[in-house]
Amino acid sequence: MKSSNAPRRLVALIGSMAAVMCSAACSVGSLGTGDQAAGDTTITYLVFNEPSTVKAANALIAAFEKDNPQIKVKLDTMPTGSDGDNIVKTRLSTGEMSDVFSYNSGSLLQAIRPDEYLVSLSDQSWVKDLDKSYLPAVSTAKGLYGAPTGGSTPGGVVYNKAVYAKLGLKIPRTWDQFRANNLLIKKSGIAIPVEQTFGDAWTAQLVILADFANIAAVAPQWAADYTANKARNVDQPALSSWQHLRQLHDDGLLNKDFASATYDKGVQAIATGKAAHYPMLAGVIDAVRQNHPQYLKDIGMFAMPTATGTESHLTLFLPSGRYIPKTSTGAKLDAAKKFVAFTQTTQGCDLLVQSGSYGPFMNRLCKVPADAPAAIKELQTYVAAGNTGPALESVSPIKGPDLPQLAVEVGSGIRTADSGAKLYDQNVKQQAQQLGLPGW
Amino acid sequence: MTVGTTPVAPAAPAPAEHPPPRRQRGRSTRSRYPLWFLLPGGGLLVLLFVVPTATSFYFSLTRWTLFDSTFIGLENYVTFFQDPQLFGSFVHTLVYAVITSVGKVVAGLALAILLNGRIIARGYLRAVVFFPVLVSAVGVGITFKVLFDPFDGLINRALGVVGIDGPGWLTNPDLALASVAMVDIWKGVGVSTLIFMAGLVAIPRDYYESAHIDGATDWQLFRFITLPLVGPATMTVVILNVISGLRSFELIWTMTGGGPGFTSDVLASVIYKKYQAGLYGLSTAGNVVMFVVVAAITIPLYRWFRRREVAQ
Numbered sequence: 001m002k003s004s005n006a007p008r009r010l011v012a013l014i015g016s017m018a019a020v021m022c023s024a025a026c027s028v029g030s031l032g033t034g035d036q037a038a039g040d041t042t043i044t045y046l047v048f049n050e051p052s053t054v055k056a057a058n059a060l061i062a063a064f065e066k067d068n069p070q071i072k073v074k075l076d077t078m079p080t081g082s083d084g085d086n087i088v089k090t091r092l093s094t095g096e097m098s099d100v101f102s103y104n105s106g107s108l109l110q111a112i113r114p115d116e117y118l119v120s121l122s123d124q125s126w127v128k129d130l131d132k133s134y135l136p137a138v139s140t141a142k143g144l145y146g147a148p149t150g151g152s153t154p155g156g157v158v159y160n161k162a163v164y165a166k167l168g169l170k171i172p173r174t175w176d177q178f179r180a181n182n183l184l185i186k187k188s189g190i191a192i193p194v195e196q197t198f199g200d201a202w203t204a205q206l207v208i209l210a211d212f213a214n215i216a217a218v219a220p221q222w223a224a225d226y227t228a229n230k231a232r233n234v235d236q237p238a239l240s241s242w243q244h245l246r247q248l249h250d251d252g253l254l255n256k257d258f259a260s261a262t263y264d265k266g267v268q269a270i271a272t273g274k275a276a277h278y279p280m281l282a283g284v285i286d287a288v289r290q291n292h293p294q295y296l297k298d299i300g301m302f303a304m305p306t307a308t309g310t311e312s313h314l315t316l317f318l319p320s321g322r323y324i325p326k327t328s329t330g331a332k333l334d335a336a337k338k339f340v341a342f343t344q345t346t347q348g349c350d351l352l353v354q355s356g357s358y359g360p361f362m363n364r365l366c367k368v369p370a371d372a373p374a375a376i377k378e379l380q381t382y383v384a385a386g387n388t389g390p391a392l393e394s395v396s397p398i399k400g401p402d403l404p405q406l407a408v409e410v411g412s413g414i415r416t417a418d419s420g421a422k423l424y425d426q427n428v429k430q431q432a433q434q435l436g437l438p439g440w
Numbered sequence: 441m442t443v444g445t446t447p448v449a450p451a452a453p454a455p456a457e458h459p460p461p462r463r464q465r466g467r468s469t470r471s472r473y474p475l476w477f478l479l480p481g482g483g484l485l486v487l488l489f490v491v492p493t494a495t496s497f498y499f500s501l502t503r504w505t506l507f508d509s510t511f512i513g514l515e516n517y518v519t520f521f522q523d524p525q526l527f528g529s530f531v532h533t534l535v536y537a538v539i540t541s542v543g544k545v546v547a548g549l550a551l552a553i554l555l556n557g558r559i560i561a562r563g564y565l566r567a568v569v570f571f572p573v574l575v576s577a578v579g580v581g582i583t584f585k586v587l588f589d590p591f592d593g594l595i596n597r598a599l600g601v602v603g604i605d606g607p608g609w610l611t612n613p614d615l616a617l618a619s620v621a622m623v624d625i626w627k628g629v630g631v632s633t634l635i636f637m638a639g640l641v642a643i644p645r646d647y648y649e650s651a652h653i654d655g656a657t658d659w660q661l662f663r664f665i666t667l668p669l670v671g672p673a674t675m676t677v678v679i680l681n682v683i684s685g686l687r688s689f690e691l692i693w694t695m696t697g698g699g700p701g702f703t704s705d706v707l708a709s710v711i712y713k714k715y716q717a718g719l720y721g722l723s724t725a726g727n728v729v730m731f732v733v734v735a736a737i738t739i740p741l742y743r744w745f746r747r748r749e750v751a752q
Contacts (some may be wrong), residue, residue, distance in 0.1 A: 198700060201699060257590065259611070259700055260611045378546060400716030401719070402717075405525075408700050
């Protein structure tokens with residue numbers, strides 16, 4: 001008798017411990033329902049903690065709360081990069097996700113299993129205003145889950161116009177022209193030809209990622225073949241991106257602190273003309289506008305020069321989405337949907353533009369403002385000519401997690417382009433197998 | 441409770457008066473009753489250690505997500521050992537464990553001898569040596585990342601003043617792991633010093649005195665008395681440091697993130713990255729490999745030290 005009770009007692013003990021833990025955790029949630037009883041609904045909104053993002057989110061919340069006094073939106077932040085990624089995955093799987101949250105679209109969205117965790121927004125009225133090219137990035141076969149958080153972000157080469165004017169250089173379209181420019185700048189000694197900032201490993205990927213529109217322009221099937229395990233990085237045309245990254249190092253074009261410099265240093269170098277080129281996202285333009293406004297007029301941007309064609313194409317990174325987790329229910333769900341819808345109105349667009357987002361936009365109600373910086377207008381020429389293409393991560397669900405580190409190794413001369421591309425193919429295979437894609 | 445002292449005297453003769461019933465009752469209780477006290481601790485051990493360990497062995501043979509898993513046999517292990525980065529991290533882990541353990545043994549013993557000697561401000565210096573142990577590893581890592589900056593860092597600035605062009609401590613692929621190991625030694629040497637100090641105090645003074653009378657030099661005192669007799673302490677220090685070296689993560693993650701590239705990645709940081717990337721099966725396999733490696737290294741090490749101790 002006694003001994004047979006033992007497991008039961010143990011179970012009871014564990015059960016009561018679990019109950020204690022749960023009651024501690026659950027009480028946080030019940031605070032929200034307390035507010036609700038008073039007639040107000042409080043929802044939480046989770047965004048990345050970059051200052052510009054937080055500022056934009058606060059502006060959105062203030063305007064939304066003014067229109068909807070019965071709803072309170074509490075802003076919550078998370079770090080960018082893989083730490084933020086972890087927070088999103090953990091909170092979703094433990095059911096503690098904020099009522100509305102921002103997260104990547106495209107390949108990374110697929111990794112958080114939208115069908116299981118997110119509320120489908122296919123029936124929302126704002127969906128019809130979205131650009132068709134954006135829909136696949138926030139949808140699965142079962143529905144559409146996200147609303148764009150802003151404009152798409154072009155990736156390419158940010159350049160310093162003062163340096164270009166001084167040396168009388170022309171904007172390069174092909175990689176050979178770009179290389180010639182770089183060697184001229186190096187010879188003149190007035191600026192560092194190419195700024196690289198491997199202290200933030202993600203920045204090392206741009207030479208490869210921003211080249212994708214060029215590759216897709218000559219090989220439109222590439223992304224589909226890649227997803228189906230029929231195209232590889234070790235083969236041309238994709239290999240050329242890796243070779244470029246290595247060549248920049250071997251030509252001796254980089255800043256001497258490339259291994260430790262961070263993104264902020266890169267922005268400063270390109271703004272002040274210390275460096276002539278910075279392979280980066282158009283976010284640099286807004287960073288210069290905020291931190292070094294006196295240099296904004298010196299900043300220009302062009303698409304990654306192509307080695308595969310004669311005309312370079314601008315790679316567009318589609319904007320993140322705003323998503324609602326399935327754990328938001330009842331009044332909170334209604335409030336969350338209302339908030340997401342508000343971000344897709346003309347008023348929401350205006351707030352976006354005021355906080356430094358310039359497009360190209362994914363919602364037709366949003367227009368690039370007339371007073372946008374010159375660099376933004378320069379990029380519009382690619383849009384007008386139809387010389388743009390989505391980034392690989394928007395058209396294929398696979399992106400190997402080791403790309404930043406591999407790009408750092410190739411870009412620092414630690415590893416050859418071939419070896420880097422080969423290892424990346426292995427890494428991609430692990431990712432594709434984990435996602436359960438056919439053909440791997 | 442306070443009256444407990446008075447019954448002691450009458451209780452003492454009691455066993456002598458009725459020894460047989462006591463012993464009998466004692467035997468029957470000994471067989472069952474005390475086991476109940478093991479249950480809470482044992483239950484928690486099973487629940488929090490044995491069950492997760494067993495399940496992780498199983499899940500390392502699958503490709504899993506939070507909802508489902510596919511059994512794929514040993515494929516994760518094959519990937520793990522074929523992937524040069526993963527295998528590289530394995531080598532880095534061993535190198536790191538050896539460097540930090542040797543460093544902490546040598547520095548720890550030297551400091552312990554110094555701090556047990558008659559020196560000025562001994563108490564203060566003991567505190568200073570131990571202090572880094574109390575600081576959070578993440579804080580230390582971030583601080584040293586700033587100090588090690590190749591151009592703006594305090595260390596290279598200071599070297600620049602005396603005309604030395606300091607290297608890229610954390611950005612040079614050949615140096616990054618060693619730089620982190622150096623910080624690890626600095627941060628962790630306090631514990632080793634403490635253990636060695638206790639070990640040194642336990643050596644009877646008589647040995648030194650009689651050796652002195654026989655005309656032994658200081659080196660001979662150290663070599664033939666201190667070193668052999670501080671053996672048990674050395675064993676503790678080596679085992680603790682090998683285990684912590686094999687499992688090291690915080691300093692590496694905060695100082696280099698495994699970089700540049702993968703040149704300072706260790707098992708723990710690779711496993712962390714694979715989890716982050718959602719490659720759960722592969723990282724579970726990595727954890728099993730780490731478990732096996734730590735066990736395979738520390739258990740024989742422990743046995744070897746025990747045998748030597750017995751032999752002495």
